[in-house]
Amino acid sequence: MNLQILLSIAEPGLNHFLIVSALLFSLGVMAVLSKRNVIMVLMGVELILNSANINLIAFSRFTALSLEGQMMGLFVVILAAAEAAVALAIVLNIYNRFNTINLDKISTMKG
Amino acid sequence: MELTTILFYLFSAVTLGAAAVMVFSRNIVHSAFALMFSLIGVAALYVLLHADFMAATQLLVYVGGILVLILFGVMLTNQGHNTGFRAGSVNLLPATLLSVTAAAVLIYAFVTADWAITDAEGLTETVHPLGMMLMGDYLLPFISAGVLLLIAIIGAILISTKLSDRSENSSEI
Structure with a gap:
């Protein structure tokens, strides 16, 4: 039953967008967990934020959430921009100090 | 099949494929450019969801701003000629397990949940x-x-x- 829903080439409904966003989220988690380059981890975080945004906007299209969902998505984009700017400044600072951006080698504060 | 249906599958394939290239590429510059295609695909999905302003914002802020910022970060923290933008993977098995589990649980929850779908015609x-x-x-x-x-x-x-x-x-x- 569920498999049929997944496999049917149907007109895209709410579930289709939610599945795309779930797959995008899992790819973002994969990038965050398996990469040791700080910038790759940041790109994974951007993927995760985008998947959350797809969810918000899909719900705003298909449910009674209406435009409120798009408004939340707008604020997510604003926060993502601020986060990226500050995070990359921190990465540049780390690179100046440690001369590496490998997460496993930045371990000064490790007990 | 309608045009929007074909476009939906096309753009979700672009989004997910580019995201997969981003995650599994060994060259971090290739990853950044794959992320660009993924973000453009997400903007196209927003258009299919009748969210035109969000799509424009996505293009302006993500593709025009954050991606350029990330590329600046890649260039400024370049490890030099010895590594050449390499970004290897570690912990592949636990990371794969966790992300596949997350995707399976999320998809199961999404498909089985009984959403209160209203047949809104979408705002023009x-x-x-x-x-x-x-x-x-x-x-x-x-x-x-x-x-x-x-x-x-x-x-x-x-x-x-x-x-x-x-x-x-x-x-x-």
Whole structure:
């Protein structure tokens, strides 16, 4: 039953967008967990934020959430921009100090 | 099959394929460009969801802003000729297990949940109502977001320049 829903080439409904966003989220988690380059981890975080945004906007299209969902998505984009700017400044600072951006080698504060 | 259906599958394939290339590529510059295609695919999905203003914002902020910022980060933290933008993977097995589990649980929850779908015909135009909401109910968050962006700009400048100033001063002393 569920498999049929997944496999049917149907007109895209709410579930289709939610599945795309779930797959995008899992790819973002994969990038965050398996990469040791700080910038790759940041790109994974951007993927995760985008998947959350797809969810918000899909719900705003298909449910009674209406435009409120798009408004939340707008604020997510604003926060993502601020986060990226500050995070990359921190990465540049780390690179100046440690001369590496490998997460496993930045371990000064490790007990 | 309708055109929107074909476009949906095309753009979700572009989004997910580019995201997969981003995650599994060994070259970090290739990853950044794959991320660009993924973000453009997400913007196209927004258009299919009748969210035209969100799509334009996505293109302007993500593709035009954040991606350029990330590329700057890649170039400025380049490890030099010996590594050549390499970014290998570690912990592949636990990471794969966790992300596959997350995807399976999420998809199961999404497919089995009984969403209260209303057959709304989709708004024809979102810019005007969004603007009215921003100047009405959402005025305080809107202004706070502006202040937050100002703080983020100042903070980013301070964080990324402070260290070099201090090291110059200490070397002079």
